[in-house]
Structures are given as C-alpha cells and as structure tokens.
Amino acid sequence: NYAFWGTQPVAQFNEQPGSTVTDGPIDKPKTVADVCKEPYGLPQNFEWVTCNIDSDAELKEIYELLSAHYVEDDDNMFRFAYSKEFLRWALQPPGYQQAWHCGVRVAASGKLVAFISGIPATVRVNACALKTVEINFLCVHKKLRHKRLAPVLIKEITRRVNLHDIWQAVYTAGVLLPKPVAECQYWHRSLNPKKLIAVGFSRLAPRMTMARTLKLYKLPEAPQTPGLRQMEDRDVPQVTALLASYLRHYLIAPELSEEEVRHWLAFQADVIYSYVVESPETGRVTDLLSFYTLPSSVIGNDQYDLLKAAYMFYTVPGATPLPQLMNDALILAHSTGHDVFNALDIFENEKILKELKFGIGDGKLRYYLFNWRVARDIPASKVGLVML
Ligand code: MYA
Ligand code: JJ1
Structure with missing residues (x-):
C-alpha cells in the first residue's frame, strides 16, 4: 500500500523474480524532449528554489534545516548533524549541477522548509555501468510532515535530472520502501x-x-x-x-x-x-x-x-x-x-x-x-x- 511508490518505476514487493528476468530499465525509454520543462506544482504559498552552496548564507539555511529536521534513530535520541563543510564536500563533486540542490521556501517569509539533492555518479550494478544520480538529504520541516510534499520533491528532482538525459538513480534510506536491492x-x-x-x-x-x-x-x-x-x-x-x-x-x-x-x-x-x-x-x-x-x-x-x-x-x-x-x-x-x-x-x-x-x-x-x-x-x- 504505497500510494506514491506504487506509481514509480521501482521494483515492487509483489514481483516474483522469475529466472528469465534480466537487469534493465523499468520505464519505457524516453528522451529529453519528452520531459516536462515546467516545475511541478507546489501547494499555494510555497516556491521552488535552487540553492547556491557557494553562498555561506544559503549553505547555512540548508545546514539549519537538516540540523533540526533530518534523520533520527528509531527512539528519537539522536539526529544527524552534518556540518556545513561536510555538506559542501557532499554536494559539490566533479560535474555537480546546482539545479539538483533543490529547495522549497515559504513564499511569504522565504523560510527554507524542504530540500532534496542529487549528485552525478557512475555506478556499476552487476555488469552495467549506469550514469546515475545519487539522491540524498531529502528533508521536510517537521511542521509540514505527512502532507505529501516528499513525493513532489522526488518528482521535481526526477524531472531536473531527466533534463540532463539521466534516467537512473541510487539512494539509501533507513526506512523500508519498494524495493531494496540490498x-x-x-x-x-x-x-x-x-x-x-x-x-x-x-x-x-x-x-x-x-x-x-x-x-x-x-x-x-x-x-x-x-x-x-x-x-x-x-x-x-x-x-x-x-x-x-x-x-x-x-x-x-x-x-x-x-x-x-x-x-x-x-x-x-x-x-x-x-x-x-x-x-x-x-x-x-x-x-x-x-x-x-x-x-x-x-x-x-x-x-x-x-x-x-x-x-x-x-x-x-x-x-x-x-x-x-x-x-x-x-x-x-x-x-x-x-x-x-x-x-x-x-x-x-x-x-x-x-x-x-x-x-x-x-x-x-x-x-x-x-x-x-x-x-x-x-x-x-x-x-x-x-x-x-
Ligand atoms: S533518505 C533520508 C530521508 N530523510 C529523512 O528521513 C529526514 C526526516 N524525515 C523527513 O524529512 C520526512 O519524513 C520525509 C518524508 C521527507 C522523509 N525516501 O511528504 P510525505 C515516502 C523516499 O507525506 P513526510 C534520503 O534522503 C512514503 O513512503 N520516500 O511524508 C534518500 C510515502 O510514499 P508512499 C519516502 O514524512 C531519499 C511518501 O513519502 C521516504 O512528510 C530518496 C509520504 O510523503 C524516504 N526516506 O516526508 C528519495 N520517507 O505513499 C527517492 C517517506 O508511496 C529518490 N517516503 O508510501 C528517487 C530517485 C529520484 C531521481 C530519479 C532520477 C532519474
Ligand atoms: O546509531 C544507531 N543506533 C545506535 C543508537 C541507538 C539509540 C536507541 N535507538 C545503537 N547503539 C548501540 C551501540 C552499541 C555500542 C557498543 C556495542 C553494542 C552496540 O544501535 C543507528 C544505527 O544502528 N542509527 C540510526 O538509526 C540512524 C538512522 C540510520 C538510517 C540512515 C539513513 C540515511 C539516509 C540517507 O542516505
């Protein structure tokens, strides 16, 4: 019962891997021309922003969002506190795209309330070297949780990545979603x-x-x-x-x-x-x-x-x-x-x-x-x- 993930090109739990299944894409092939050129619609009062990690002020906003709202352990005793220098290192590898440092602000106040990022990487899976994006730092402010904002962030970063003719992604999470490869x-x-x-x-x-x-x-x-x-x-x-x-x-x-x-x-x-x-x-x-x-x-x-x-x-x-x-x-x-x-x-x-x-x-x-x-x-x- 994954209302969002059930609609995405990811392996599903009900699929029984038969012996004939071979590695390959899930979606039918697309080209950049097929990709929507407009950002996804956000709820009223919110706006998309591309974050500039080179700006100390903008980096500080991402750092503060993550410090207060990012991943916690199961008992909510500890929360990851990535440093600003670490975030720069993590988000600016060779070939990084600023458009993949994607934020959501409250339109009126300008407050940064959500973030998702991607970085380019060639990842080999079994015999195939895939041009991928590694997705990380998905975060929604605690007061905006459970309003289906995460699927919008994921679809928007997918669009921005697809515009660069990249169709595969790798990501890790603590939670169980359809469907882990490992x-x-x-x-x-x-x-x-x-x-x-x-x-x-x-x-x-x-x-x-x-x-x-x-x-x-x-x-x-x-x-x-x-x-x-x-x-x-x-x-x-x-x-x-x-x-x-x-x-x-x-x-x-x-x-x-x-x-x-x-x-x-x-x-x-x-x-x-x-x-x-x-x-x-x-x-x-x-x-x-x-x-x-x-x-x-x-x-x-x-x-x-x-x-x-x-x-x-x-x-x-x-x-x-x-x-x-x-x-x-x-x-x-x-x-x-x-x-x-x-x-x-x-x-x-x-x-x-x-x-x-x-x-x-x-x-x-x-x-x-x-x-x-x-x-x-x-x-x-x-x-x-x-x-x-
Ligand atoms: S993993 C780290 C994720 N961040 C945190 O855990 C920080 C603390 N938590 C939060 O900020 C929020 O709880 C988040 C969800 C933002 C996680 N990955 O908006 P919603 C699904 C993917 O109402 P919220 C990392 O950064 C959930 O199953 N999906 O929920 C890698 C449900 O879908 P469905 C997740 O709690 C991220 C839907 O979201 C995750 O307010 C890789 C509910 O949305 C999760 N960690 O917000 C992202 N948690 O109905 C995918 C929940 O189907 C990238 N959900 O059950 C995919 C590749 C994209 C690029 C493709 C290019 C080709
Ligand atoms: O750190 C983690 N667990 C700790 C603390 C547990 C506190 C209570 N919940 C833990 N400690 C025991 C250590 C002990 C040391 C001496 C020897 C015996 C063992 O187990 C856990 C990992 O185990 N961390 C988390 O849960 C944080 C989230 C992990 C998911 C990460 C998602 C990343 C997403 C982005 O890519």
Missing part, C-alpha cells in the same frame, strides 16, 4: 564508552563495570602499520587504480575517475580522513583507509549536545590485512576526537567486525535503484558503494 546492518565500535553510555547510545554490559569497559575498548595512541600516512594529492593516480581493482569484486560499486578520487578522498579534518600505506621498500601505495565525520545531535541530554561519529568510507586492504587496517582506522578516529566508529556489513566487514569489538546497531540501511531492475537482490557483502 539490505545492510549498522555496527558500532565504542571509542569513548563513558560518553556513549552517558548519552544513552550504549549501555554498560551485564556484569561489566565502567573500569572494565574502559579497558576493553582502550586503543593505542598511534597507528601500528609501518608506512601509514595521510593521503596526499600525489597519491591520487595510485589510489584510483587501487580502488578500481578492489571495487571490481562488488556487484554495486562506483566507477571513480581520478578527479572524483581527488574530491572524495582529499584529507579534510572534521570531514574526510584518508590515509594510505606506502611500502617502505618500493614507495608504492599498497593500501587505503578512510572514514568521514558525521556528528549527531544528542536530543535532550544536559551533559552533552553532540556525539562525534566516524563512518567507514572506502578502505582497501592490499599488503595489510583488513583487520589491521581497520584497527588503525579505529586508532586514528579515536585520536582525532571521535566517540564512536560506525560501519555497515558491506565489503568484507562482516568477517572482522566482531574481532574488532563492534556491536550490532538497531539501524538498517537499505539501498535502492530508481528505474533499474535487477534479476537478484544483492547481499550486503557484495555492496561496494558508500553513500554519505
């Missing part, structure tokens, strides 16, 4: 257990004291892999090749140009932390490790208002075993002030999360494709795409 599980590794317990993110395990808990999660001060250092611009060609050969093993993964690798993996404190292992013998880059910073507001706690979380981004084990590389990621995230390290059970993570003292979270992340059918669902361990 379902992934969040895992969490405590870095600052005392604070995590104080804010209700985690609990003292049965028969554990605070002292034993601190000892359990204690980490060395410095990374342990010889040759590990911050990634630099000169590493981009080798990192691009290393990533490409790694991502080939996954059924859904981005295809990244050197320019995109430079954008997504340039070290930027408090946004994206990226490190490489340079072989002391050959001087070649053998491994990559990266995580991004996404704090969450702590709702209604008088001791703390922000939880600083690191999220695993692209990590490629080459000469270094993955558990050792990930342990260095934990050490680096801790020493850069993060309280918790979050990861999904994608890539080869499932095998190593337990030994690194991750615990299972209460959140899931579903991956979706728009206007693309796949013959088979993709298991989490075959997902090689990280969305912010």
Whole structure:
C-alpha cells in the first residue's frame, strides 16, 4: 500500500523474480524532449528554489534545516548533524549541477522548509555501468510532515535530472520502501564508552563495570602499520587504480575517475580522513583507509549536545590485512576526537567486525535503484558503494 511508490518505476514487493528476468530499465525509454520543462506544482504559498552552496548564507539555511529536521534513530535520541563543510564536500563533486540542490521556501517569509539533492555518479550494478544520480538529504520541516510534499520533491528532482538525459538513480534510506536491492546492518565500535553510555547510545554490559569497559575498548595512541600516512594529492593516480581493482569484486560499486578520487578522498579534518600505506621498500601505495565525520545531535541530554561519529568510507586492504587496517582506522578516529566508529556489513566487514569489538546497531540501511531492475537482490557483502 504505497500510494506514491506504487506509481514509480521501482521494483515492487509483489514481483516474483522469475529466472528469465534480466537487469534493465523499468520505464519505457524516453528522451529529453519528452520531459516536462515546467516545475511541478507546489501547494499555494510555497516556491521552488535552487540553492547556491557557494553562498555561506544559503549553505547555512540548508545546514539549519537538516540540523533540526533530518534523520533520527528509531527512539528519537539522536539526529544527524552534518556540518556545513561536510555538506559542501557532499554536494559539490566533479560535474555537480546546482539545479539538483533543490529547495522549497515559504513564499511569504522565504523560510527554507524542504530540500532534496542529487549528485552525478557512475555506478556499476552487476555488469552495467549506469550514469546515475545519487539522491540524498531529502528533508521536510517537521511542521509540514505527512502532507505529501516528499513525493513532489522526488518528482521535481526526477524531472531536473531527466533534463540532463539521466534516467537512473541510487539512494539509501533507513526506512523500508519498494524495493531494496540490498539490505545492510549498522555496527558500532565504542571509542569513548563513558560518553556513549552517558548519552544513552550504549549501555554498560551485564556484569561489566565502567573500569572494565574502559579497558576493553582502550586503543593505542598511534597507528601500528609501518608506512601509514595521510593521503596526499600525489597519491591520487595510485589510489584510483587501487580502488578500481578492489571495487571490481562488488556487484554495486562506483566507477571513480581520478578527479572524483581527488574530491572524495582529499584529507579534510572534521570531514574526510584518508590515509594510505606506502611500502617502505618500493614507495608504492599498497593500501587505503578512510572514514568521514558525521556528528549527531544528542536530543535532550544536559551533559552533552553532540556525539562525534566516524563512518567507514572506502578502505582497501592490499599488503595489510583488513583487520589491521581497520584497527588503525579505529586508532586514528579515536585520536582525532571521535566517540564512536560506525560501519555497515558491506565489503568484507562482516568477517572482522566482531574481532574488532563492534556491536550490532538497531539501524538498517537499505539501498535502492530508481528505474533499474535487477534479476537478484544483492547481499550486503557484495555492496561496494558508500553513500554519505
Ligand atoms: S533518505 C533520508 C530521508 N530523510 C529523512 O528521513 C529526514 C526526516 N524525515 C523527513 O524529512 C520526512 O519524513 C520525509 C518524508 C521527507 C522523509 N525516501 O511528504 P510525505 C515516502 C523516499 O507525506 P513526510 C534520503 O534522503 C512514503 O513512503 N520516500 O511524508 C534518500 C510515502 O510514499 P508512499 C519516502 O514524512 C531519499 C511518501 O513519502 C521516504 O512528510 C530518496 C509520504 O510523503 C524516504 N526516506 O516526508 C528519495 N520517507 O505513499 C527517492 C517517506 O508511496 C529518490 N517516503 O508510501 C528517487 C530517485 C529520484 C531521481 C530519479 C532520477 C532519474
Ligand atoms: O546509531 C544507531 N543506533 C545506535 C543508537 C541507538 C539509540 C536507541 N535507538 C545503537 N547503539 C548501540 C551501540 C552499541 C555500542 C557498543 C556495542 C553494542 C552496540 O544501535 C543507528 C544505527 O544502528 N542509527 C540510526 O538509526 C540512524 C538512522 C540510520 C538510517 C540512515 C539513513 C540515511 C539516509 C540517507 O542516505
């Protein structure tokens, strides 16, 4: 019973994948000439705007909308608090379109009350490299919820993307919609257990004291892999090749140009932390490790208002075993002030999360494709795409 999603070119729950189904588009083929040139109608008193991320004032408006109204956990204890610098990084990759930073304002006051964004990306799904848009940051002000504004935002961004002759999209959400191509599980590794317990993110395990808990999660001060250092611009060609050969093993993964690798993996404190292992013998880059910073507001706690979380981004084990590389990621995230390290059970993570003292979270992340059918669902361990 999905009044909106039942009308869209997405896989539906009732479809039984027969053995003859092959990957391909769901809609009949269209051209840019078929696309409506006028924006969708909004309810009276609202107007469309294209947001200019380069403007500090406009970026601040998006930041404030998301800080107060974006994704919360199931118990409404934490809400994602993407920083302004992070939003710039997330929304301005190579080839970004300003028209895909799409807002809704109240006409009279000019107040920004809704947002949706898309960025261009080539994503390979099974054997097909798709020119797609990655949709993210869909948000409607809490006072305007359940008025069917979200479907209008989705149809408008679809129109704006279709005008660029792009017909497929990728998106992730915590909620269940028709119909995930993959379902992934969040895992969490405590870095600052005392604070995590104080804010209700985690609990003292049965028969554990605070002292034993601190000892359990204690980490060395410095990374342990010889040759590990911050990634630099000169590493981009080798990192691009290393990533490409790694991502080939996954059924859904981005295809990244050197320019995109430079954008997504340039070290930027408090946004994206990226490190490489340079072989002391050959001087070649053998491994990559990266995580991004996404704090969450702590709702209604008088001791703390922000939880600083690191999220695993692209990590490629080459000469270094993955558990050792990930342990260095934990050490680096801790020493850069993060309280918790979050990861999904994608890539080869499932095998190593337990030994690194991750615990299972209460959140899931579903991956979706728009206007693309796949013959088979993709298991989490075959997902090689990280969305912010
Ligand atoms: S996921 C993050 C989404 N944001 C949040 O969760 C922030 C907090 N929540 C809100 O701001 C609102 O609750 C939102 C819904 C805006 C989510 N993705 O207006 P409504 C369907 C897709 O009355 P509201 C992210 O950013 C719902 O099933 N659809 O509801 C990726 C119902 O449809 P149906 C969703 O609560 C976004 C309809 O909306 C989501 O006021 C990818 C109700 O609308 C959701 N997360 O607003 C978007 N949540 O009747 C799709 C609810 O069928 C992109 N709904 O059940 C598709 C590709 C487009 C480009 C294509 C190019 C080719
Ligand atoms: O962060 C999440 N859950 C936490 C907090 C739970 C608070 C109560 N609901 C959690 N904590 C337990 C950790 C513990 C650490 C020590 C070891 C044992 C485990 O489980 C969850 C993920 O698990 N986060 C969310 O629910 C946020 C929303 C996730 C969907 C994201 C949608 C993104 C959309 C845009 O692309």
